[in-house]
Amino acid sequence: MKPSAFEYVRPDTVDEAIDFLETYAGEARVLAGGQSLVPMLGMRLMRPAAVIDINRLTEELGQIEARGSETTIGALVRYTEAEGSPVIAERLPLLRTAIRHIGDRQVRNRGTLGGAVAQADPTGEVALVALTLGATIVARGPAGMRELPAAEFFVGSYANALDPQEMITALRFGVVPARCGFFERGRKHNDFALLSLAVAATPEPDGTWHDVRIGIGGMNQTPILARAAAARLEGQAWDDATLAEAAELALEGIDPPADVRASAEYRTHLLPIHLRRLLRGMGEDSYDG
Numbered sequence: 001m002k003p004s005a006f007e008y009v010r011p012d013t014v015d016e017a018i019d020f021l022e023t024y025a026g027e028a029r030v031l032a033g034g035q036s037l038v039p040m041l042g043m044r045l046m047r048p049a050a051v052i053d054i055n056r057l058t059e060e061l062g063q064i065e066a067r068g069s070e071t072t073i074g075a076l077v078r079y080t081e082a083e084g085s086p087v088i089a090e091r092l093p094l095l096r097t098a099i100r101h102i103g104d105r106q107v108r109n110r111g112t113l114g115g116a117v118a119q120a121d122p123t124g125e126v127a128l129v130a131l132t133l134g135a136t137i138v139a140r141g142p143a144g145m146r147e148l149p150a151a152e153f154f155v156g157s158y159a160n161a162l163d164p165q166e167m168i169t170a171l172r173f174g175v176v177p178a179r180c181g182f183f184e185r186g187r188k189h190n191d192f193a194l195l196s197l198a199v200a201a202t203p204e205p206d207g208t209w210h211d212v213r214i215g216i217g218g219m220n221q222t223p224i225l226a227r228a229a230a231a232r233l234e235g236q237a238w239d240d241a242t243l244a245e246a247a248e249l250a251l252e253g254i255d256p257p258a259d260v261r262a263s264a265e266y267r268t269h270l271l272p273i274h275l276r277r278l279l280r281g282m283g284e285d286s287y288d289g
């Protein structure tokens with residue numbers, strides 16, 4: 001299919017991009033990697049008055065920076081760049097692992113971290129990691145800069161909290177727990193996930209775990225935090241009984257869809273089984289991050 005007609009503009013600076021967003025008064029769409037936007041234009045699911053191509057803004061939006069306890073990833077950083085970055089490997093191994101589950105190499109070569117978060121796909125891996133690790137989404141618009149906690153950013157299926165005249169400039173992460181685990185189950189490679197799980201926690205020498213975070217993707221309109229399950233595991237040694245209880249608590253708050261890929265019952269069935277396995281794996285001597 002062919003998109004409906006739109007203006008195409010290619011700013012040289014973020015300031016210029018924001019001027020365009022203001023000029024088109026919420027009727028423009030930012031083009032980053034195009035891996036979601038271009039198909040949506042082709043299917044006419046979106047009919048913007050203008051497309052603002054931000055691909056020239058690599059100097060301002062294409063950097064990965066480690067400063068003190070913070071790691072900042074520019075919105076235009078491609079999945080492949082993040083996947084191969086030593087800074088991400090050292091500071092955000094959960095993100096690196098999750099990215100490997102995204103699409104295929106072609107998609108990862110083009111798709112951007114900012115685009116992934118803006119897309120707010122309920123099964124999106126980057127959205128899930130951003131929520132689980134408590135990332136901040138940095139946005140800019142005509143009114144200036146805003147910092148949105150990931151927990152407030154995903155407001156519905158493919159819906160985010162950006163103003164239509166704002167764009168994401170970066171994702172910012174703080175210090176994250178020492179260990180992490182990621183699980184995803186789809187019907188086949190490259191299909192939408194039926195269930196994804198992101199977990200992070202820090203083991204102490206006395207055998208207890210702290211700063212436990214559990215994120216669940218694909219079960220609700222947005223990724224969610226399994227707060228009751230995380231609270232059950234906080235400060236505890238993770239014996240089998242505790243893990244089993246936590247895995248059941250993770251069912252609180254889920255609202256799994258039923259669609260061509262799987263029934264709600266099947267998705268519900270998968271969750272406690274795989275969460276328990278993931279958590280157990282994090283505690284094993286053979287854990288390798």
Ligand SMILES: Cc1cc2nc3c(=O)[nH]c(=O)nc-3n(C[C@H](O)[C@H](O)[C@H](O)COP(=O)(O)OP(=O)(O)OC[C@H]3O[C@@H](n4cnc5c(N)ncnc54)[C@H](O)[C@@H]3O)c2cc1C
Pocket residue numbers: 029030031032033034035036037038075101102103104107110111112113114115116118119121123124125126166167168169190191192
């Ligand atoms: C075959 C295939 C398989 C895929 N598999 C997966 C998968 O397994 N997991 C997954 O999460 N995704 C998957 N995707 C989607 C892919 O990850 C997209 O790259 C991603 O969703 C959007 O990133 P992008 O840079 O391509 O954004 P674009 O397609 O350019 O934009 C997507 C949306 O975000 C907006 N946007 C982009 N950048 C910004 C910004 N800086 N500020 C504000 N708004 C912005 C656009 O206006 C648009 O609405 C797949 C895509 C394909 C084609």
